[in-house]
Amino acid sequence: MADSNGQSRNELFTSDGLHVIEQGYKIWTQAVNGYLKSENLLSSKTGQVLVQVLGSGGPELTDGRASSSYLVWVNHKARLLVDFGSGAALNYEKSGALPDDLDAVLFSHFHVDHTNDFSALVKGLWFTNYDKKLQVFGPSKNQEFPGIKEFITALFNHDSGAYAYLGDNADPEQSSQFKIVPIEIANSSSNISSYAIGDDVMVKAVSVLHGTVPALAWRLEIKGYAITFSGDTSNENRALDLLAQGSDLLIAHNAARENDPSTVARYLHMMPSEIGRIAAAAKVRRLVLSHRMNRTLGHEVETTAAIRKNYQGVLYLIVTDRADDSD
Numbered sequence: 602m603a604d605s606n607g608q609s610r611n612e613l614f615t616s617d618g619l620h621v622i623e624q625g626y627k628i629w630t631q632a633v634n635g636y637l638k639s640e641n642l643l644s645s646k647t648g649q650v651l652v653q654v655l656g657s658g659g660p661e662l663t664d665g666r667a668s669s670s671y672l673v674w675v676n677h678k679a680r681l682l683v684d685f686g687s688g689a690a691l692n693y694e695k696s697g698a699l700p701d702d703l704d705a706v707l708f709s710h711f712h713v714d715h716t717n718d719f720s721a722l723v724k725g726l727w728f729t730n731y732d733k734k735l736q737v738f739g740p741s742k743n744q745e746f747p748g749i750k751e752f753i754t755a756l757f758n759h760d761s762g763a764y765a766y767l768g769d770n771a772d773p774e775q776s777s778q779f780k781i782v783p784i785e786i787a788n789s790s791s792n793i794s795s796y797a798i799g800d801d802v803m804v805k806a807v808s809v810l811h812g813t814v815p816a817l818a819w820r821l822e823i824k825g826y827a828i829t830f831s832g833d834t835s836n837e838n839r840a841l842d843l844l845a846q847g848s849d850l851l852i853a854h855n856a857a858r859e860n861d862p863s864t865v866a867r868y869l870h871m872m873p874s875e876i877g878r879i880a881a882a883a884k885v886r887r888l889v890l891s892h893r894m895n896r897t898l899g900h901e902v903e904t905t906a907a908i909r910k911n912y913q914g915v916l917y918l919i920v921t922d923r924a925d926d927s928d
């Protein structure tokens with residue numbers, strides 16, 4: 602973070618040990634005292650809990666961003682991935698994460714822009730010393746979309762998988778260097794599912810509305826901090842409100858602009874006013890807008906105004922992919 606004199610404003614990120622870091626991204630920031638622009642939020646990994654954005658885009662090929670993915674660091678170890686869309690594998694490499702530290706992948710849903718690089722991750726782990734059980738969480742299936750078990754089967758089944766040659770990693774009967782362990786979250790918008798990852802991380806999920814796609818929002822509770830990932834959702838049933846309560850950080854997907862002319866966009870995604878309503882109702886301390894698309898890029902002023910009708914906390918909009926910049 603930098604103030605108007607270009608001086609570091611580390612207090613926004615380091616005072617409580619919770620950091621938002623954006624390797625490869627610039628951020629246009631509106632804090633309580635006005636607009637701020639950040640050149641690099643990545644210089645420090647001193648916190649206990651850090652969220653690194655590996656991909657802040659959607660499925661478009663013209664947004665200059667990797668698709669949706671977040672890397673969660675705990676005590677300098679990159680322990681969890683939330684989604685792993687196109688381009689995430691490269692940014693994972695650039696993050697400096699040690700693959701051996703990875704415990705779990707949390708999928709929000711099985712749209713391409715949230716999942717596409719997962720097979721690259723699995724194959725890449727072959728070339729490391731990774732020998733653990735990789736827990737891979739995801740929603741359960743419906744008539745149109747696979748659940749996590751069907752997704753893993755479609756990719757890695759010995760007989761029918763697209764990447765059958767990696768099948769041993771998904772077959773508990775076979776010996777292999779590491780195992781993929783799918784964990785299915787039952788579809789419920791009212792009951793929160795909770796799982797422990799190690800002895801210091803709790804992951805919680807609730808089903809959210811995203812058209813006809815089985816979809817989850819995730820909440821991570823680590824060392825006294827709560828981080829909520831909206832995933833893709835219209836939040837029409839307000840399931841996200843429940844999960845986001847008291848979060849130190851809410852990462853909300855900004856894939857529809859206010860009164861978006863696209864009915865599909867409004868059907869699948871939250872408008873900024875809804876994001877602001879949730880952030881205020883849940884008493885979120887910091888709000889980050891991610892999963893930005895061409896229909897929301899360039900609309901930062903109206904987006905901010907719509908959010909500010911309800912939410913006065915700290916707001917960050919991820920505006921560009923720094924990988925495109927010379928620095």
Ligand SMILES: [Zn+2]
Pocket residue numbers: 659660669712714715833892
């Ligand atoms: Zn998406």
Ligand SMILES: [Zn+2]
Pocket residue numbers: 710712811814833
């Ligand atoms: Zn989606």
